[in-house]
Amino acid sequence: MHSLNGDGPEKTLLMSNLLIFGIVRLLVCDKNIVLNNLGVTVEGVAPGSVGVTPRSNIYTSRGAKSMRKSSKLSLFTAAACVLALGLSACGSSSSDASSDASASTSIINAYGCEPQNPLIPTNTNETCGGNPIDLLFAKLVSFDAKGKASNEVAKDISANSDNTEFTITLKSGWKFTDGTPVTAESFTKAWSYGADATNAQVSSSFFSVIKGYDALQEKGVASDAQLSGLKVVDDNTFTVALNEPSSVFPIMLGYTAYAPLPESFFKDPKAFGEKPVGNGPYKFESWTHNQSIKLVKNDAYKGNQQAKNGGITFKMYTDVDPAYADVQAGNLDVLETVPSSATTTFQTDDTLQAYNKAGSVFQSFTFPSTLEHFKNDEEGHLRRQAISMSIDRKAIVDKVLGGIGTPAVDFTSPVTPGYSDSLKGNSVLKYNKTEAKKLWDEANKISEWKSSDKLTFAYNADGGAKPVYDAIVNSVKNTLGIDAATNPMPTFSEFRAAVTDRSIKSAFRTGWQPDYPSAENYLKPLYSSSAADGNGSNDGDYKNTAFDKLISQAASSSSEDEANKDYQSAQEILLEDLPAVPLYYSNAAGVAAKGVKGFTMNWKNLPVYQDLTK
Amino acid sequence: MGKYLLRRVLQMIPVVIGTTLLIYALVFALPGDPVKAMFGDKPVNEAVAAQIRSEYNLDKPFIVQYLLFLKNALTLDFGKTFSGQQVIDVIGRAFPVTIKLALMAFVFEAIFGVIFGIISGLKKGKWYDTVILIVSLLLISVPTFVTGFVMQFVFGVKWHILPVTAGTNPGFLDLLMPAMVLGSVSMAYIIRLTRSEIASNMNEDYVRTARAKGMTNNAVTMRHILRNSMIPVVTYLGTDIGALMGGAMISERIFNIQGVGNTLYQGILRGEGTLVVSIVTILVLIFVICNLVVDLLYAVLDPRIRYA
Numbered sequence: 001m002h003s004l005n006g007d008g009p010e011k012t013l014l015m016s017n018l019l020i021f022g023i024v025r026l027l028v029c030d031k032n033i034v035l036n037n038l039g040v041t042v043e044g045v046a047p048g049s050v051g052v053t054p055r056s057n058i059y060t061s062r063g064a065k066s067m068r069k070s071s072k073l074s075l076f077t078a079a080a081c082v083l084a085l086g087l088s089a090c091g092s093s094s095s096d097a098s099s100d101a102s103a104s105t106s107i108i109n110a111y112g113c114e115p116q117n118p119l120i121p122t123n124t125n126e127t128c129g130g131n132p133i134d135l136l137f138a139k140l141v142s143f144d145a146k147g148k149a150s151n152e153v154a155k156d157i158s159a160n161s162d163n164t165e166f167t168i169t170l171k172s173g174w175k176f177t178d179g180t181p182v183t184a185e186s187f188t189k190a191w192s193y194g195a196d197a198t199n200a201q202v203s204s205s206f207f208s209v210i211k212g213y214d215a216l217q218e219k220g221v222a223s224d225a226q227l228s229g230l231k232v233v234d235d236n237t238f239t240v241a242l243n244e245p246s247s248v249f250p251i252m253l254g255y256t257a258y259a260p261l262p263e264s265f266f267k268d269p270k271a272f273g274e275k276p277v278g279n280g281p282y283k284f285e286s287w288t289h290n291q292s293i294k295l296v297k298n299d300a301y302k303g304n305q306q307a308k309n310g311g312i313t314f315k316m317y318t319d320v321d322p323a324y325a326d327v328q329a330g331n332l333d334v335l336e337t338v339p340s341s342a343t344t345t346f347q348t349d350d351t352l353q354a355y356n357k358a359g360s361v362f363q364s365f366t367f368p369s370t371l372e373h374f375k376n377d378e379e380g381h382l383r384r385q386a387i388s389m390s391i392d393r394k395a396i397v398d399k400v401l402g403g404i405g406t407p408a409v410d411f412t413s414p415v416t417p418g419y420s421d422s423l424k425g426n427s428v429l430k431y432n433k434t435e436a437k438k439l440w441d442e443a444n445k446i447s448e449w450k451s452s453d454k455l456t457f458a459y460n461a462d463g464g465a466k467p468v469y470d471a472i473v474n475s476v477k478n479t480l481g482i483d484a485a486t487n488p489m490p491t492f493s494e495f496r497a498a499v500t501d502r503s504i505k506s507a508f509r510t511g512w513q514p515d516y517p518s519a520e521n522y523l524k525p526l527y528s529s530s531a532a533d534g535n536g537s538n539d540g541d542y543k544n545t546a547f548d549k550l551i552s553q554a555a556s557s558s559s560e561d562e563a564n565k566d567y568q569s570a571q572e573i574l575l576e577d578l579p580a581v582p583l584y585y586s587n588a589a590g591v592a593a594k595g596v597k598g599f600t601m602n603w604k605n606l607p608v609y610q611d612l613t614k
Numbered sequence: 615m616g617k618y619l620l621r622r623v624l625q626m627i628p629v630v631i632g633t634t635l636l637i638y639a640l641v642f643a644l645p646g647d648p649v650k651a652m653f654g655d656k657p658v659n660e661a662v663a664a665q666i667r668s669e670y671n672l673d674k675p676f677i678v679q680y681l682l683f684l685k686n687a688l689t690l691d692f693g694k695t696f697s698g699q700q701v702i703d704v705i706g707r708a709f710p711v712t713i714k715l716a717l718m719a720f721v722f723e724a725i726f727g728v729i730f731g732i733i734s735g736l737k738k739g740k741w742y743d744t745v746i747l748i749v750s751l752l753l754i755s756v757p758t759f760v761t762g763f764v765m766q767f768v769f770g771v772k773w774h775i776l777p778v779t780a781g782t783n784p785g786f787l788d789l790l791m792p793a794m795v796l797g798s799v800s801m802a803y804i805i806r807l808t809r810s811e812i813a814s815n816m817n818e819d820y821v822r823t824a825r826a827k828g829m830t831n832n833a834v835t836m837r838h839i840l841r842n843s844m845i846p847v848v849t850y851l852g853t854d855i856g857a858l859m860g861g862a863m864i865s866e867r868i869f870n871i872q873g874v875g876n877t878l879y880q881g882i883l884r885g886e887g888t889l890v891v892s893i894v895t896i897l898v899l900i901f902v903i904c905n906l907v908v909d910l911l912y913a914v915l916d917p918r919i920r921y922a
Contacts, residue, residue, distance in 0.1 A: 114697075114880075115697065116652070116696065116697055116884070117696075117697050117698070118697065118698050125652075125653065125654055125656055126654060197659065197661035197662050197664075197665055198665065199665075200662050200665035200666050200669065201662065202652055202653055202656075202659075202662065203656075204659045204661075204662050205656065205657050205659045217659070217661040218661075219661075219664075270698065273698065289699065289703075289704075289707060290707060290708075290872035290877075291781075291783065291872065315781065316872070317779075317870050318866075318867060318870065318872070318876045318879070318880065319867045319868075319870065321763075321867075321868070322766075322778070322779045322867070322868060322869060322870040323779075323870070325766055325767070325770060325771055325778045325779065326778050326779050326781075326870075328771045328778075329770055329771045329774065329778040331777075331778055331779070331781070351771070462883075490645075491645075491646055491883065492651065493644075493645075493646030493647065493648065493650070493651035493883075493885065494644075494645040494646035495646075496646070496650060496651060496654075497645065497646045497647045497650055497651075500650060500658065525657070531657070535657065536657045537656065537657055
């Protein structure tokens with residue numbers, strides 16, 4: 001609400017003594033809509049008439065007071081209740097049109113949702129806040145639509161021989177929208193703030209690769225303590241020392257959490273979170289909670305992602321269905337998902353433009369290493385392969401998902417640099433009934449699968465995964481003739497809690513959305529031994545030293561191609577062990593209103609906002 | 615009368631304490647960990663999680679948390695949400711929209727419900743009585759979200775008569791369709807309630823007496839039949855205003871109205887105890903106050919009823 005305290009006159013209250021909470025004013029809005037429709041004016045109901053006058057006569061034909069009164073009863077009740085509540089009935093309905101948008105540069109209305117946290121790069125790990133933040137801040141590197149990284153604020157990022165120390169120099173002339181320059185300190189101070197546990201930033205673990213991170217996790221560290229691995233050389237140069245080699249660090253620098261922050265942030269982080277100041281292609285204009293976040297083009301921006309429109313307004317929704325209806329009616333310009341009610345129709349719907357291509361989100365289910373018969377040993381591997389080969393991925397993608405997925409053939413995604421659809425051993429991801437049965441029988445020779453044994457798949461029921469898991473269970477039952485069932489858990493929060501405290505005793509749904517476009521981001525956090533046992537996202541506690549070795553070899557390799565070769569060999573190990581069974585890649589599927597030009601989606605399954613025009 | 619009012623107001627205190635305690639306990643007992651969920655599927659940084667827990671008192675035992683909430687609530691400090699906003703601000707934004715919506719729905723159901731109910735009750739057996747009965751039966755049996763989606767598609771997307779969603783700062787037109795959807799089921803109940811009350815009152819002795827005394831048909835209908843038929847309708851309307859405010863969740867989601875229902879839903883999903891309890895407390899108060907008003911209104915309708 002722009003103005004709760006409206007411009008209408010305040011009216012005296014009836015029964016204000018009953019009000020306990022702070023909202024005590026009955027506001028009469030400028031249009032006077034509600035009260036006009038009630039047919040009563042506020043003055044029309046005298047305070048006394050709400051009360052009851054005792055009468056002595058019983059009800060006789062003449063005892064009824066007046067018919068005028070009873071015919072007005074429904075209105076009367078309504079008015080009495082309204083007044084008793086004493087709550088404001090209307091807010092102002094000021095026009096939404098952006099005042100400073102000139103005719104030539106259009107404002108794009110994009111789907112948005114209320115951020116869960118203030119708009120601070122290191123405290124945002126969900127898309128509601130992440131999408132605006134990514135447009136507000138230019139990082140050291142930027143990614144094009146295909147995920148190819150190139151330097152943006154950085155002039156040069158150079159590594160030492162074993163990729164443990166990086167020297168970063170900045171281009172000169174970059175400024176925040178408040179006019180202050182972007183310096184080396186804008187980065188080092190921002191990262192230290194994010195890493196410091198005292199500041200309770202949800203993305204803090206992204207800085208765990210930098211030296212000195214552990215020291216900032218102790219209780220009672222000063223809120224302005226600095227990471228010891230960051231050294232400012234001069235205004236435009238700083239060095240980063242890492243805990244271990246990482247060839248992918250320059251790509252990580254393009255992730256939201258690594259954004260620079262202006263000096264004003266550190267003076268008042270709270271105020272900044274409501275009104276962020278960045279250096280990106282767009283400038284922050286306003287954030288009306290639960291309604292919209294408005295960004296306008298930043299004319300001073302000289303980076304790689306020049307805006308072709310005059311601004312982006314994120315209109316907030318709590319559900320995708322109404323947003324889809326708004327796109328159909330032309331009230332919303334772009335929506336990056338398709339509600340499940342429209343998956344079969346959106347590509348033929350002529351009231352909008354559809355987009356549907358293989359995307360970057362990897363969907364799988366994971367076997368805990370402690371699950372009986374499915375442990376990380378020979379029997380387990382055979383059974384995992386048998387299960388994998390008894391699932392008809394193509395049928396699931398076509399029939400259950402309505403075509404907005406692509407069957408998986410590796411552990412990354414088709415839009416990830418280094419992706420290959422011909423990895424050795426990927427036939428294990430193809431539907432093959434006879435081979436599945438054969439592998440299962442082989443496993444039975446090692447240890448018998450009794451008729452009382454049962455395989456269950458757990459998933460969170462609030463994310464629309466039910467039809468997929470029902471199909472998997474049927475597929476497995478029909479192919480192998482074993483007892484299988486699903487175990488839906490009501491909410492994501494409950495499901496994740498069971499996964500993280502390892503109380504889950506079944507296979508369970510896993511999905512991964514990359515933070516930066518690199519195979520490393522799909523592999524290291526999910527399957528390396530260092531990320532197991534609660535230290536990362538290796539929820540199945542998979543451990544394989546050969547895999548770990550390839551990942552660290554890739555981390556210290558000198559070229560991206562070389563690293564990608566190692567990541568491919570590492571995946572070939574995973575295809576044998578199947579710590580997780582790849583299912584499909586969620587497509588980048590979205591819709592835009594008719595008349596919107598330049599609608600494409602990028603490696604994050606998001607629209608390329610800055611290219612949209614209308 | 616004054617004593618009666620005072621007693622009723624004092625009764626509200628245990629009701630409010632009871633409900634807040636119950637709701638707080640329910641939110642506390644929700645499975646899952648709201649702080650862990652904040653990290654999504656990313657690794658949980660325990661140091662940060664501990665920091666957040668102590669900031670929101672989540673590291674304290676249940677009863678301490680509840681008493682702290684109660685203590686702060688007495689000074690009108692309802693705490694803040696996980697996103698750092700004051701709960702009172704969130705409520706202040708959500709309630710005006712919902713009240714507007716609920717009132718429009720209320721007016722819609724009261725006016726149309728009573729009018730159609732009277733028509734149908736007085737002219738029992740006529741063709742329009744049958745039509746009204748069938749339509750009201752349809753409205754009762756079809757779930758609101760179906761009515762909502764169908765109306766949204768037909769009037770909004772296809773015909774462009776009414777706005778598809780309410781969006782930011784909804785005005786009268788934006789809320790017209792949601793209000794009709796929200797009020798439709800109650801309207802159908804009111805039609806049927808009014809109709810059956812009128813039908814039974816028409817056969818009462820005092821109606822026959824009045825007619826025998828030579829009163830005009832209009833006077834009999836207005837003074838005797840309608841007035842007596844309104845008591846259960848008013849009861850229903852009074853309790854319904856609370857239900858309209860708290861139960862607008864479905865219409866609010868379909869039409870993207872950022873009101874109480876949506877806020878409550880988000881609060882439950884994120885395990886935000888203070889937000890959920892604060893909203894529910896206000897809803898409870900609304901229910902209690904409306905019930906009181908309804909009870910007082912009985913005496914207006916029927917002078918035999920007195921309060922002491």
